Amino acid sequence: MLSKNDVARVAHLARIDLTEDELKLFARQLESIVQFIDKLKELDVSSIRPASHTPALKNVLRPDTIKDSLSKEAVLENAPKSLKGHFLVPKVIE
Amino acid sequence: MEYEAVIGLEVHAQLKTRTKAFCGCLTEFGAPANTQACPVCLGFPGSLPVFNEKALEYGMRAALALHCQVQGFTKFDRKNYFYPDLPKNYQISQYGLPLASGGFLEIEIAGAKKRIGIIRAHLEEDAGKLIHEEDNSLVDYNRAGVPLLEIVSAPEIYSPDEAYEYLASLKAILKYLEVCDCDMEKGSLRCDANVSLRMPGAKELGIKAELKNMNSFKAVRDALNYELKRQKEVLESGGSMRQETRLWDESAGKTRPMRSKEEAMDYRYFPEPDLPPFVLSDEEIKTIRAGLPELPAALKQRFISQYGLNSYDAGVLTSEKPLAEFFEACLRLYPRAKAVCNWISGPLSYELNSRNAGIESLKLEPEMLVRLIKLVDEGALSNLAAKALLTEMLNSGRPADELMQEKDLAQVSDRKALDELLDKVIADNPGSVRDYNSGKANALMFLLGQAMRLSKGRANPKLIGEMLKKKL
Numbered sequence A: 001m002l003s004k005n006d007v008a009r010v011a012h013l014a015r016i017d018l019t020e021d022e023l024k025l026f027a028r029q030l031e032s033i034v035q036f037i038d039k040l041k042e043l044d045v046s047s048i049r050p051a052s053h054t055p056a057l058k059n060v061l062r063p064d065t066i067k068d069s070l071s072k073e074a075v076l077e078n079a080p081k082s083l084k085g086h087f088l089v090p091k092v093i094e
Numbered sequence B: 001m002e003y004e005a006v007i008g009l010e011v012h013a014q015l016k017t018r019t020k021a022f023c024g025c026l027t028e029f030g031a032p033a034n035t036q037a038c039p040v041c042l043g044f045p046g047s048l049p050v051f052n053e054k055a056l057e058y059g060m061r062a063a064l065a066l067h068c069q070v071q072g073f074t075k076f077d078r079k080n081y082f083y084p085d086l087p088k089n090y091q092i093s094q095y096g097l098p099l100a101s102g103g104f105l106e107i108e109i110a111g112a113k114k115r116i117g118i119i120r121a122h123l124e125e126d127a128g129k130l131i132h133e134e135d136n137s138l139v140d141y142n143r144a145g146v147p148l149l150e151i152v153s154a155p156e157i158y159s160p161d162e163a164y165e166y167l168a169s170l171k172a173i174l175k176y177l178e179v180c181d182c183d184m185e186k187g188s189l190r191c192d193a194n195v196s197l198r199m200p201g202a203k204e205l206g207i208k209a210e211l212k213n214m215n216s217f218k219a220v221r222d223a224l225n226y227e228l229k230r231q232k233e234v235l236e237s238g239g240s241m242r243q244e245t246r247l248w249d250e251s252a253g254k255t256r257p258m259r260s261k262e263e264a265m266d267y268r269y270f271p272e273p274d275l276p277p278f279v280l281s282d283e284e285i286k287t288i289r290a291g292l293p294e295l296p297a298a299l300k301q302r303f304i305s306q307y308g309l310n311s312y313d314a315g316v317l318t319s320e321k322p323l324a325e326f327f328e329a330c331l332r333l334y335p336r337a338k339a340v341c342n343w344i345s346g347p348l349s350y351e352l353n354s355r356n357a358g359i360e361s362l363k364l365e366p367e368m369l370v371r372l373i374k375l376v377d378e379g380a381l382s383n384l385a386a387k388a389l390l391t392e393m394l395n396s397g398r399p400a401d402e403l404m405q406e407k408d409l410a411q412v413s414d415r416k417a418l419d420e421l422l423d424k425v426i427a428d429n430p431g432s433v434r435d436y437n438s439g440k441a442n443a444l445m446f447l448l449g450q451a452m453r454l455s456k457g458r459a460n461p462k463l464i465g466e467m468l469k470k471k472l
């Protein structure tokens, strides 16, 4: 059984804020999804290679050639705050 | 109680491509912040990463040189975590199916060879660079998306000295392969170390600390030495270790626990859907293997057997590929291996070290060094003067003959001139002459030194030796 705490933990890892009601709702919904996966586990797949990708592509490579980067100004347009050409963020170590 | 140290090293080697792993941004070091970034490496929605073929080739070269098995099927995964140096909130890395695994690196420790296992080598992208200020952190994404090869050793390194040798050997190999600059100061080679202690003979590993922030091979060795001592003290006082990450503080000479706001890690890896897998045929792997150069250990062995060098000299000459090539180029012009070797591993290496430069960056052609050695061998230059001349040659890029004339350094073998010189030395140092005559052999060396000094290093040492003895 998936607990409310499991959902809260996964939500936190993905940085999603959920209300108490949402936690309960998603615990119920996720539980039925997990049960469905458990059902798939009953199938015998021992002869099937695991697939990591759906499109039938492989070995897609590019040559080591230069393409223009964005201007510094364009890059920093996406920064909530910037300083001296850098993105400015709250201090991440103590 | 003597504990046993167990060390494993994780090395991140920046692959020497011109552009990043998944986009065409430059990888150049030292560019102004955030000028080498684009929608792909900044993780904008709708952008599509495509892997750099050179990064794949370089990764394969390194893996094969480390005797790893390159996998026929390999893919990228997303490693998910939130940290400001990671613009996409995930790092493209390899988890389940790494490029290569199961290799080894051979090191030489106290004259004996030892193999250290390589568990795996996988491709991944670098993160951005963080600069921490008083109240904020600054982020530069120039480095984000630069291709790395992470090389993970088995926990089979048993001392800080072995760790040092492992790194030195790994660096030499990567440089010979020309896949990585291996400049720790510029971050193109980085090393984290896992270290723990256990009872001798125990099978289980002890609880480890992960050491970070070492900026040189010496720092790795120092940090490991410190940490082993620290762990021993904790265990001997009845305490227990806890698994933690510790930062090496170079100026304090200590490791201290890293206090980070990073959460306990749960990376939730899953296959990177934007990058289709790679199928590497035996044929391709064979081609890359066939293109590998002669590696330092093999080259060193060949120098020993082919030229009769000792292990130390052969090691110095093969420490850098350009130096080994320079040595062999000199030998093609002048096949006196021992003399050429002595000049390169002695005075030339000294000059290179003091200039912190590689032979390839200096204006010294093999012809020029060979000419200098010939002048000494022919007796036209004293060893001392030749060494001084080598410094001049490296400073100016000019040939030995020209400088010898100009600086008036030609060796003096003219008996009459030397006669006068020695008479002066004898007259100036009556005490030493008395000492010599009363049986103190050292006094002769002193007098000869005075004569050499007076001649500014130009007197033919063999000749003045003979002449002085006769005079006394």
Ligand SMILES: [Zn+2]
Pocket: A069, B020, B023, B024, B025, B036, B037, B038, B039, B040, B041, B042, B145
């Ligand atoms: Zn880019």
